[in-house]
Amino acid sequence: MPNNLLKFDFIPFGEEKLNRDFVIVAVPEVGLVPIIVGGHMIEEMKLKPTYTISNPQIPPFAVIHHSQVFSPFRVYTNDKFHLVFSEGVFPLNLVNPYAYSLIDWAKKVNGDDVMIILPGGIPTKFSLEEVQTFAVVTDEKSLKLVEKVEVPLLEEGFLTGPYASILLEGRLRNVSVCALLTQASYQFPDPLAASENLKIIGKILDMEFDVSKLIENAEEIEKQSQMLMAQATDRLVQQGKPVEQDLPAFYA
Numbered sequence: 170m171p172n173n174l175l176k177f178d179f180i181p182f183g184e185e186k187l188n189r190d191f192v193i194v195a196v197p198e199v200g201l202v203p204i205i206v207g208g209h210m211i212e213e214m215k216l217k218p219t220y221t222i223s224n225p226q227i228p229p230f231a232v233i234h235h236s237q238v239f240s241p242f243r244v245y246t247n248d249k250f251h252l253v254f255s256e257g258v259f260p261l262n263l264v265n266p267y268a269y270s271l272i273d274w275a276k277k278v279n280g281d282d283v284m285i286i287l288p289g290g291i292p293t294k295f296s297l298e299e300v301q302t303f304a305v306v307t308d309e310k311s312l313k314l315v316e317k318v319e320v321p322l323l324e325e326g327f328l329t330g331p332y333a334s335i336l337l338e339g340r341l342r343n344v345s346v347c348a349l350l351t352q353a354s355y356q357f358p359d360p361l362a363a364s365e366n367l368k369i370i371g372k373i374l375d376m377e378f379d380v381s382k383l384i385e386n387a388e389e390i391e392k393q394s395q396m397l398m399a400q401a402t403d404r405l406v407q408q409g410k411p412v413e414q415d416l417p418a419f420y421a
Contacts, residue, residue, distance in 0.1 A: 175263065177270035178223045179244065185278055186219050191250040191374065192275045192285045196331045197258045199290030200353030205363035205383065206288045206370065207254045211245055213378060216252065220244035226263060232256050249374055251278070259331060268334035272344055284311065285339060285346045286373065287332045288366045290353030291323075300352040300362050302369055307340040311347040318372045320349060360384060 195207030210216065222242035231238050241257035259267055275283050291303065303323035304315040315322065328336065332348055339346030349369055353362035364380035371378045 175226060175266035176224070177242075177263075177267055177274075179220045179270075179274040179278075180223055181220050182218060186246040186251065187278050189246065189249060189251050189279050190282075190284060192253060192271075192279065192283055193250055193370070194253045194271065194285060194287050194332075194335065196255045198330070198332065199292050199355055200351075200357070200359030200362050202290035202351055202353050202359060202363045202366055203288050204254075204256065205358065205360055206367045207252055209363070209367060209378065209380075209383060210252060210370075211254070214247060216245035216247060218243045219246040219251075222253070222255070224263065224266075226260070227257070230257070249376075251275075264331050265334050265338075267331060268338045271335060272338050272342055276342075276344065281344070283344065284314065285335065285344060286370065287335060287346065287348040288370055289332055289348055289350045290359065290362055290366075291326075291350040292355035293352040300365050302349055302351040302365060305336060305348040305350065307336060307344070307346040310345040314345075314347055314373065315349075318369055320369060323350060 193207070193210075195203035197204055218239065220243060221240045222244065223240075224242075227242075230241065232241050233239070242255050245252040245254060253271065272285070275285060293300075302320055304311075304320045305323050305328065306312045306315060312322075328348070336346050336348060338344075349366055351362040351366040353359040360383045364383040367378050367380050367383070
C-alpha cells in the first residue's frame with residue numbers, strides 16, 4: 170500500500186457516482202491511442218468531469234479546453250461507465266501507486282464486480298493498412314468479455330508502464346481487468362489505431378461511436394497531440410516501451 174505522499178485521491182464534484190459496470194482508463198500510451206479514444210468519447214457524448222485526481226508529488230499544472238481550466242487528471246461518468254482520463258504522463262515512481270489507488274477507488278465506488286478496461290496501443294515496426302487488436306486479461310470474467318467481442322488474446326510479449334501495473338494489481342487483488350492493445354505507431358499519434366480500438370469499446374458498452382471523424386481529422390489530431398506525444402515518448406522510453414517493439418512480428 171502506498172504511503173500518503175504517493176497515494177492518488179479521487180475527489181468528487183458533488184456526490185459520488187456509484188455502481189457503474191465499467192471503468193475505462195486512458196493514459197498517454199503508444200500512439201496516444203487511449204487519449205484519442207477517451208477524448209473522442211468525451212466530445213461525442215458531451216461528458217462532464219465528475220472527479221478530479223490529486224497527488225502531492227505531481228507539480229501543479231492545468232490544461233485548457235474550450236476556454237475552461239481542468240486538471241490533467243480527471244474522471245468523466247455516464248450511466249454505464251467511469252472514464253479515468255489522464256493528459257499528463259506519470260513519473261516512474263508514481264506508476265505503481267497510481268495503479269493501486271485506481272483499483273482501490275474502482276472497487277470503492279463500483280463494487281468488486283467492476284470491470285476495468287484499458288484501451289491501448291502495442292508498438293508495431295511496420296506500416297499497416299489494417300491493424301489488429303489483442304487482449305490481455307486477468308481472470309475468467311474478462312476472458313469471457315473478449316471472447317464475446319472476438320478479440321484474440323496476446324499469447325506472448327512484454328508490457329510496461331501504467332497498464333502493466335494495473336493488470337498486475339488487478340490480478341493480485343481479484344479485479345477483472347481487460348487491456349485492448351491495437352497495433353499502433355510508437356512515434357506518432359495514431360488515429361487509425363484509435364478508431365479500431367474505439368469500435369471494440371463500443372461493442373463492449375453496447376454503444377456505437379462515430380469513428381469517421383477520427384479518420385477525417387487525422388492530420389489535425391496529430392498536430393494537436395504532438396506536444397503530448399513528445400512528452401509521452403520520453404516517459405515511455407523510461408518505462409521501457411521500446412522493449413515492446415521486440416515482440417514477435419505476429420504480435421507487433
